[in-house]
Amino acid sequence: MNKAFDITVFGATGLTGKNIVKHIYELSLNKPEFYKAANAPDNSGASFRWAIAGRNKHGLEQVIEEMEQLFPNASVSRPSILIVNVTQREQLNDMTRQTKVLINAVGPFRFMGEYVVRACVENGCHYVDVTGEPEFVERMQRTYQDKAKANKVTIVHSCGFDSNAKLIQTSIWLFSCTQVPTDIGVLYTKSLYTKHGWKPNQIEMFLKIHTGPAGLRGGFATFESAVHGFGSAKLLKEIRKASVMKPLPHPDGQKLVFHKGVHYDKEFGYHVPFFFADPSIVRLSQQIFYNNLAFTDSHKSQNAVPPPVQFAAYLLLPSLWAVILFTVFGYIFSFLASRPWGRNLLLKNPEFFSYGIFSRNHPTKNQLEQTSFEIILRSKGYDHSLTPKYNVPPNRSFKVVVRGPELGYVATPRIVLQCALTILYNQKSENTIPNGVLTPATAFWQTDLIDRLRQVGITYDISI
Known part of the structure; x- marks a missing residue:
């Protein structure tokens, strides 16, 4: 199925979502090669198609205007706007039908996350989020594992930092x-x-x-x-x-x-x-x-x-x-x-x-x-x-x-975006990411995610 958007950021007007959008713009200046599609002739990022989604059109427009002022030379195209309320099933279905990989930043996830996961599973949309809520993660794994695998959908929870520890x-x-x-x-x-x-x-x-x-x-x-x-x-x-x-x-x-x-x-x-x-x-x-x-x-x-x-x-x-x-x-x-x-x-x-x-x-x-x-x-x-x-x-x-x-608003956008891009381009080439409801380790264990993270400032080193 041909989908309109490579990635959609859902919850783009919230603090975490806005920082994810900011990082997408910023990365296109520092490392435009991350947006190179499998069939793209160059590293410009022009072939990367994306959208931001949320309830408030004016708020979404303000986010785009702010980012274009901060990053006037960004190589990514202007994102499309999708008006989506997390409680409106048809709007969620419309968003996920158009999207290859969804980044979900709408929480608390234990109250609102299942609506989004269900829409992704039913409409063939891969999914990553930043939840730190174990009850939600394990409930989704028990509930949607078989259907996600049958529909060839990858759901990966906890792709970043979030709250739940004191x-x-x-x-x-x-x-x-x-x-x-x-x-x-x-x-x-x-x-x-x-x-x-x-x-x-x-x-x-x-x-x-x-x-x-x-x-x-x-x-x-x-x-x-x-x-x-x-x-x-x-x-x-x-x-x-x-x-x-x-x-x-x-x-x-x-x-x-x-x-x-x-x-x-x-x-x-x-x-x-x-x-x-x-x-x-x-x-x-x-x-x-x-x-x-x-x-x-x-x-x-x-x-x-x-x-x-x-x-x-x-x-x-x-x-x-x-x-x-x-x-x-x-x-x-x-x-x-x-x-x-x-x-x-x-x-x-x-x-x-x-x-x-x-x-x-x-x-x-x-x-x-x-x-x-x-x-x-x-x-x-x-x-x-x-x-x-x-x-x-x-x-x-x-x-x-x-x-x-910084964990929540600097590292999280970098991590969750690399998880989403890994899914996006892996599906086109190596196909080493399994389908189902997964954790980061079980989704990305056969990919280059660690190398990607190192390039955006998340380092893994052996200490003697």
């Missing part, structure tokens, strides 16, 4: 998740072992946020997703109980100790558990691989399926004072977010309950420029076969460090 850094709150850097980082770490013929056993993730004098600020939609995400933990457990996928096998070798509270690591310092999306996404990726759902019908992998490992995720805190703040504010947030009246109170007073970091005001340019992230993946494994259930200490190790700019 962090404190330099005595302030930051809600963030790191799904693509972590999920792809775990995949990359496993590949280092398999290249040597070794077996990975465990991976610990440590997230570090670097901030500047301007501090941090997050959008209200992020705070809202975090509040509702905490309240849906019980539902996630019920979804997993109903899963028909085979559970992961019990790992051989040494058991990874998970530190449930505040802990001091000799190498990295104070850390606390990182409970939300990253561990859930990594777990789901391993389960999808284990159930052989990460293959295409026409392409047989030349690579071994990544083996399952034990995984734990932590947030690094810079000082004992940050640990105290985390404990106090974490208890207050947890108590309120688990009760309907408490969630209402949190949503009415985001600045007060987030130590001033979340409000309806957008982050400033200085705040975005001064913030960056670092993810350390510390792994252990074996260079020999193991006797099942024998608790022998690992004798091999790797450390992978993932680095990038």
Whole structure:
């Protein structure tokens, strides 16, 4: 079916969506070759056809005018405008019938995301989003996996950073998740072992946020997703109980100790558990691989399926004072977010309950420029076969460090756009991306996504 648009950005007037549109323009100046179609005669990007979508025509027109003023020499063409309300099924159907790959930035996803996923599955439109809501991701995987595969549609959740975790850094709150850097980082770490013929056993993730004098600020939609995400933990457990996928096998070798509270690591310092999306996404990726759902019908992998490992995720805190703040504010947030009246109170007073970091005001340019992230993946494994259930200490190790700019509004547009472009051009050539409802690792494990991310400032390095 011939479709009008290569990519459509849905929710283009929101903070995240607008930054995705901005990055599309910006990338066309810095790296126009990313928009080269398979049959294009040059790298101009002129053959790249795209659209932006949302409820408000005037707001969409303002976004385009602002971007054309910021990037007058952009090589991409002016995007078309699609008027789409997420609650109007026919409008969603019309958008997805015209689009090859949809970038969905309309949240909270647990309330509005399924409408969009269903329209994409039914109308043959590939899909990526920036959700960090595990309950939504796993519910979509259970509900639409078979139909998406039958309709040859690829749905990839969590292609960026989003909210659902509670962090404190330099005595302030930051809600963030790191799904693509972590999920792809775990995949990359496993590949280092398999290249040597070794077996990975465990991976610990440590997230570090670097901030500047301007501090941090997050959008209200992020705070809202975090509040509702905490309240849906019980539902996630019920979804997993109903899963028909085979559970992961019990790992051989040494058991990874998970530190449930505040802990001091000799190498990295104070850390606390990182409970939300990253561990859930990594777990789901391993389960999808284990159930052989990460293959295409026409392409047989030349690579071994990544083996399952034990995984734990932590947030690094810079000082004992940050640990105290985390404990106090974490208890207050947890108590309120688990009760309907408490969630209402949190949503009415985001600045007060987030130590001033979340409000309806957008982050400033200085705040975005001064913030960056670092993810350390510390792994252990074996260079020999193991006797099942024998608790022998690992004798091999790797450390992978993932680095990038500000998480939510700088890194996310770069990551989600590269995921969308990878799907777009892979379908025309290699066809190594499977159909179904997938995670980043299971969708992109046989692609050049890591190389693409490195070119836009998201680096993966081996640390000794």
